Amino acid sequence: MFVTTPDRIEFPSFESKLATLDNVLAAGLFAQIAAEVAALIETERSYLPAHKKGGTVAYSALREKAPALVSHYHSATMRRLVSRIVGAEVKPTPLHDESSCSVLFYERPGDHIGWHYDHNFYRGRHFTVLIPVVNRGRDGGLSAARLLAKQGGRDMEVATPPNRMIIFEGAKVRHKVTPISEGERRCVWSMTYCTDPRNLAFQGVARRVKDTAFFGLRSLWT
Ligand SMILES: O=C(O)CCC(=O)C(=O)O
Numbered sequence: 081m082f083v084t085t086p087d088r089i090e091f092p093s094f095e096s097k098l099a100t101l102d103n104v105l106a107a108g109l110f111a112q113i114a115a116e117v118a119a120l121i122e123t124e125r126s127y128l129p130a131h132k133k134g135g136t137v138a139y140s141a142l143r144e145k146a147p148a149l150v151s152h153y154h155s156a157t158m159r160r161l162v163s164r165i166v167g168a169e170v171k172p173t174p175l176h177d178e179s180s181c182s183v184l185f186y187e188r189p190g191d192h193i194g195w196h197y198d199h200n201f202y203r204g205r206h207f208t209v210l211i212p213v214v215n216r217g218r219d220g221g222l223s224a225a226r227l228l229a230k231q232g233g234r235d236m237e238v239a240t241p242p243n244r245m246i247i248f249e250g251a252k253v254r255h256k257v258t259p260i261s262e263g264e265r266r267c268v269w270s271m272t273y274c275t276d277p278r279n280l281a282f283q284g285v286a287r288r289v290k291d292t293a294f295f296g297l298r299s300l301w302t
């Protein structure tokens with residue numbers, strides 16, 4: 081599955097609660113994932129607004145339309161890799177949490193996400209795992225969108241080229257995504273893993289800050 085299998089890679093440090101790993105998926109798998117993301121764009125366009133959810137395609141739609149994304153989200157390989165990097169045993173989060181496995185689309189000029197934490201509704205520590213699938217500017221380089229994370233009081237820029245894994249503890253690391261420009265596109269496969277994915281009492285998992293932070297991100301389908 082991975083170019084960098086857990087036996088061979090040098091694991092990045094997770095001391096700052098954020099780590100990246102380049103070329104994380106083997107070429108064949110990445111191509112399969114990219115094809116599913118491309119098909120999702122088309123499918124969702126023709127379905128019109130039934131599946132609309134900010135700029136995201138949520139888990140319920142993914143399960144039907146993007147089986148490879150969902151099965152790799154649940155795979156032992158992915159779980160082991162994330163566990164190894166964060167230094168704790170993690171599991172996928174429940175199916176009804178729309179943030180468990182989703183695809184975020186930045187499609188129109190100005191699509192962005194403001195500063196936020198990824199809220200944790202679980203008992204355990206919880207980690208956000210991003211794999212950008214498309215990140216295209218007009219000149220063939222990357223889009224103008226920048227992932228910024230607060231590190232020691234400073235804004236650190238984290239490059240998000242396709243097939244780089246970005247892992248962070250979203251409830252502890254404040255982050256934002258700056259706007260894309262005209263003619264650009266950025267699609268990010270986003271996953272959540274948790275050391276104890278049971279709900280905290282009195283708190284639903286229906287929403288993460290992410291969902292409300294998305295107000296600035298216009299949908300593909302409006
Ligand atoms: O698109 C990104 O790079 C980050 C998205 C994000 O912050 C989130 O999914 O909560």
Ligand SMILES: [Fe+2]
Nearest residue numbers: 197198250290
């Ligand atoms: Fe986030």
